[in-house]
Amino acid sequence: MTLDNPVRSVRPPAAKRPTGSDFSRLSKRITEAGLMRRRPGYYVLRVACVAALYVTGWTLFVLVGDSWWTLAVAFLLAVVFGQVALVSHDVAHRQVFRLRRPSATFGRLAGNLGIGMGYEWWQDKHTKHHANPNHEDLDPDVDPDLFVWSREQARVAKGLPRLIGRSQAFLFFPMLLLEGFNLHVAGVRSLTDRSLKHRALESVTLLGHVAVYLTAVFLVLPVGPAVAFIAVHQCLFGLYLGSVFAPNHKGMPMLRGDDRPDFLRRQVLTSRNVRGGWFTNLALGGLNYQIEHHLFPSMPSPNLRKAQPIVERYCRELGIDYVKTSLVASYRQTLRSLHDAGAPIREAARNGR
Known part of the structure; x- marks a missing residue:
């Protein structure tokens, strides 16, 4: 759906309107609360824990060796x-x-x-997404390269998006199993782009991973179990990562053409938060506070939880829709939106077009 009237707040008369933009006043509150300060202790602990799990996972892979139990290790390494x-x-x-x-x-x-x-490839793509989330013309995350994200995209879809589009709500999560492979292929493909920053260094490090990964797997395992390990590992990695990012914007209002509200509304109205406790925070890496993250992308992730009530209260003051829901409900909304977006393709198929 298109966000026809993105500015949903009731603004005070010009004579009584506070100085500065709506976002600048929110930013001042956040800064005064100390939420933009670095959290070095948190990140030292987090990086140490993740690094320890990384080493543990590959150590277990070598110790378990030629056994189908390595598929359990593949699950661990995917996480x-x-x-x-x-x-x-x-x-x-x-x-x-x-x-x-x-x-x-x-x-x-x-x-x-x-x-x-x-x-470098991912950072460039993600920066464009942050600047214009859910904008059909400006956000690379809603390019109709596989799925269609709006009825307008569905009406002009050709090739694979048109083939998948009619049933894309049912295929969404199964297709996420391929996302891990897609990320690797896209990263390697980006190395052919001469405009890529630090292309030589990117090539050495990225291709170095591919070489070491494949060498380790095929040294430890025979061909059959090795292929099975790679398939399980990469498919579950893609499913996990896709499931982390899917609840953030999918199923939220889409923007097109000149639909570009101010920064505050552009970020809030196209994003949703996911409710949950410590496990949700851990599994989603703090991105369950997606609204706060999009408003303040350089805010350390453990501070997002503290910023959430400040941002929500401010949005209520301005009459801006602030959406938060459960993880299951966010997936339900995503699938419902995908099904609705594919309606023109299904209708065309019924009419023989």
Whole structure:
């Protein structure tokens, strides 16, 4: 659906209107609450825990060796890879390091060498997403390369999106099983782009991961179990990562053309939060506070929980819709939106077009 009237707040008369933008006043409250301060102790502990799990997972892989029990290790490593990706996400947003150079160095070590994700390619794509979330023309995350995200996209869809579109709500989670492979392929493909920053370094680290990963797997396991391990590991990694990011924007209002509300409304109205306790925070890496993350992407993830009531209260004051729901409900909304977006394709099929 298209956000026809993105500005949903009742604004005070000009003579009584506070100075500064709506977002600047919220930003002042957040800053005064001390929520933009770095959390080095938290990230030292988090990185140490994830690194320990990473080493443990690969140690278990070697110790278990030629056994179908390595598929259980594949499950563990899929979760660990997802956690490495979430740490890399925080690093890319400079939540950990203030400067670009240490952020990029850590990102390449964790993202490229650690899990083979393509740090520079992903950061460029993700930056564009943050600038214009759910905008059909500007957000690469809603490009109709596989799924259609709106009825407008469905009406002009061709090829694979048109084939998948009629049943995409049913195929969404099964297709996420391929997301891990897709991330690797997209990262390697980006190396052919001459405009990619630090292309030589990206190539060495990214292809280095591929070489070490495949060598380790095929040295420890015979061909059959090795292929099974790779399939289970990468499929579950993709499913986990896709399930983390899917609740954030999918099923929320879509923007098109000149639909570009101010920064505050652009971020809040296209995002949703996911309710939950410590386990939800851990599994989703703090991205369950998606509204706060999009408003303040450099805010350390443990501070998002503290920022949430401040942001929600401020949005209520302005009359801006602030959406939060359970994880299951967010998936239900995502699937319902996908089914609705594919309606023109199903209708065309019924009419023989």
